[in-house]
Amino acid sequence: MHPIRRRRFILILISLASVACAVALVLSALGENLNHFYPPQEILQGKAPEGRTIRVGGMVVKGSLKRVPSSLQLTFIITDFKADVLVKYAGILPDLFREGQGVVVVGKLLPDHVVMAEQVLAKHDEKYMPPEAAEALRRAKKI
Secondary structure, three states: OOHHHHHHHHHHHHHHHHHHHHHHHHHHHHHHOOOEEEOHHHHHOOOOOOOOEEEEEEEEOOOOOEEOOOOOEEEEEEEOOOOEEEEEEEOOOOOOOOOOOEEEEEEEEOOOOEEEEEEEEEOOOOOOOOHHHHHHHHHHHHO
């Protein structure tokens, strides 16, 4: 092979390898930052990964909200009408948070199927429900 062609060939190989490494790094970083949605039933079935950030949605069970006196810590239960998941949260709840209403919780799943919430998202108005939560509730009622 001619030296100039060999040099071009090596440059092309190095360029392709660099692009492949860059794409692999970007895809890896994106995959780690995705927050997958899981309804309570799938969490209890073991389909949700422990220790990773996930989203859990459903209805807040009436009478399940328990506050720790003189702190911002609280617990409540989310249901999809087939299974219930306990949520622990330390912070101020959104103004629209109510028992019996739809919420989506962003947090980490602990080994005992408890979600340690980092963020609680409440619905906007009386007709809105997050699409993932609405679909999970619809599927749970059909089963």
